[in-house]
Amino acid sequence: MLQRREESKMAEKIKLYDDAKCTACRGCQLACKQWNGLKAGQTRNTGNYQNPPSLQPNTYMFIHFQDYVDEGGNVKWLFRKEACMHCTDAACVTVCPSGALYYNKEFKTVGLNREKCIGCKECMMACPFAVPCYDAATEKIYKCDMCESRISNGLDPACVKACPTGALKWGDKDAMLKTAADRVKELGGNAAIYGDKFVGGTHMMYVLKEKADVYEGIKKDPRVPFSVTLWKSWLKPLSLLAAGGVIAGSFLHYVIHGPKRPDPEDNNIPNEKAEGGK
Amino acid sequence: MRRGLIKATSAYERFVHWLLAISCLLLCLTGLGMMFHSLNFISVIMGGMKAMKNIHNILGLVFGVSLVLAIVMWWREAGIFVLPEDWEWVKTAGGYLWHVDKVPEVGKYNPGQKMFFLTVALFGAVMFFTGIIMWFPLSFPVELVRWMYPLHALGFVIIFAFFFVHLYLGTIGSPGSLPAMLSGWVERAWLVKQHPKWLKEMEHEGKLEVYGEEKKPAADKENV
Numbered sequence: 001m002l003q004r005r006e007e008s009k010m011a012e013k014i015k016l017y018d019d020a021k022c023t024a025c026r027g028c029q030l031a032c033k034q035w036n037g038l039k040a041g042q043t044r045n046t047g048n049y050q051n052p053p054s055l056q057p058n059t060y061m062f063i064h065f066q067d068y069v070d071e072g073g074n075v076k077w078l079f080r081k082e083a084c085m086h087c088t089d090a091a092c093v094t095v096c097p098s099g100a101l102y103y104n105k106e107f108k109t110v111g112l113n114r115e116k117c118i119g120c121k122e123c124m125m126a127c128p129f130a131v132p133c134y135d136a137a138t139e140k141i142y143k144c145d146m147c148e149s150r151i152s153n154g155l156d157p158a159c160v161k162a163c164p165t166g167a168l169k170w171g172d173k174d175a176m177l178k179t180a181a182d183r184v185k186e187l188g189g190n191a192a193i194y195g196d197k198f199v200g201g202t203h204m205m206y207v208l209k210e211k212a213d214v215y216e217g218i219k220k221d222p223r224v225p226f227s228v229t230l231w232k233s234w235l236k237p238l239s240l241l242a243a244g245g246v247i248a249g250s251f252l253h254y255v256i257h258g259p260k261r262p263d264p265e266d267n268n269i270p271n272e273k274a275e276g277g278k
Numbered sequence: 279m280r281r282g283l284i285k286a287t288s289a290y291e292r293f294v295h296w297l298l299a300i301s302c303l304l305l306c307l308t309g310l311g312m313m314f315h316s317l318n319f320i321s322v323i324m325g326g327m328k329a330m331k332n333i334h335n336i337l338g339l340v341f342g343v344s345l346v347l348a349i350v351m352w353w354r355e356a357g358i359f360v361l362p363e364d365w366e367w368v369k370t371a372g373g374y375l376w377h378v379d380k381v382p383e384v385g386k387y388n389p390g391q392k393m394f395f396l397t398v399a400l401f402g403a404v405m406f407f408t409g410i411i412m413w414f415p416l417s418f419p420v421e422l423v424r425w426m427y428p429l430h431a432l433g434f435v436i437i438f439a440f441f442f443v444h445l446y447l448g449t450i451g452s453p454g455s456l457p458a459m460l461s462g463w464v465e466r467a468w469l470v471k472q473h474p475k476w477l478k479e480m481e482h483e484g485k486l487e488v489y490g491e492e493k494k495p496a497a498d499k500e501n502v
Contacts, residue, residue, distance in 0.1 A: 024297055069376060095427070096311035096319075097313065098312075098328075099315050107443065111377075116327065118327045118328040118330075118331045119328065119331075120312075121416065122412075122415075122427070125415050125420055125423045125427075126414075126422055126424070128422075165335070187427055188340070197427055227424040227425050227427060228427070229427050231427045231428035235432055235434075236313060236314075238435050239435045239439075240429065242435050242438070242439035243439050244441040245439070246439045247442050250443065251376075253374070253446070254450060254451060257374070257375065259451050260373070260374060260451070260452045260453075260471065261453050261454075261471075262453070262468040262471040262472070263467055263471065265467070266466060266471070267465055267467040267471040272346035
């Protein structure tokens, strides 16, 4: 393991999901649960193979199943892996008050130190992909951390390790982008890369065989909410600036104009000599 | 207590003022500790970040209650501008900023204090309601909750800045003011300078409470 760590060096890495290669075996789902020690929840059959139905505190990823009828009237499966996208410009990291969410220094993925999580749910509100899940029992947030304990030791994330078809890959960003571009060319048609053009680029990207628009539940224009920018980039520094300005202004007022002192003569106290105002 | 001091505030007024002030200050402190990672250390004396979050939320409720008490108590005196004299005062900036030969006489609260009261009332309410929604974000639509954070931050920008104005003018910027919120007894000279109209009205109505003096015959009520 130590040897492999040296090989990995300090390089930004991404996970690439190729839906044309995915058979929806859900081996990745199981591997994710196993590595992260997550229990399976009781779910209901909704007439769909997709299970569990959504991200949960104990489900960091799942494969989305979709029946898709293309322009030619052909019915196809569309699969899509849903999990944390590991944004380069991650709104969750920006808003996290305790530093529980952070960027992995080596790979630039988004890690989560649950010891520090205070359960404020600000990340849930900020995330453009609605990924972080809150568990009321532990009062903490749960999400994919790209198997930080594995990748820091030179291993692939558990989901990638388990993938039998090569639909999931983990590697240097540049190499993965090239692989993705080659795959898009190979697939032709509407195939495209998803993830490279928003939030500074995600650290989980898709190669989609169809136009992104046709995938159910996909975010078409994910971005850091403007409210987050307004709050953290403008109002937060402004609060100190305004207070500092007022303190400086008060000081200047005191030394230049001087305080507003009462006239001691006005005290007019019977049987007692007037003392000066404070 | 010296003879000749004049009672400017009731015990209830001072109690509500300090309940509001202390809860507000502790909210600023705990809020700052969550707003800036570099100030996370504030949570050390609160029992950690999570405990500080809980303290912040509960203090918010205390602040909300004291804000209601303060608004009920002060809105008549401090929440309504009396024109045109208040406007005249504003035009001279109360004589605080440049030399003014004759500053228009003001009553119990000058327009500056009224502005402070209205700001605290308005943005205090904003802080309370945005805070409640931020406390239970899963019970509201995400799009709504997202805007509560910058609104909460805006309220903080304004209240925090105004707080320092209030602190300065309540202490060294206007000597003689502080006792009004400590013992409640102030110097006559300070009233002549700061609130001459109120002093005259109270004397005229015989309600003025002067330490060491019998109340004037007409005075049968406390000056609340």
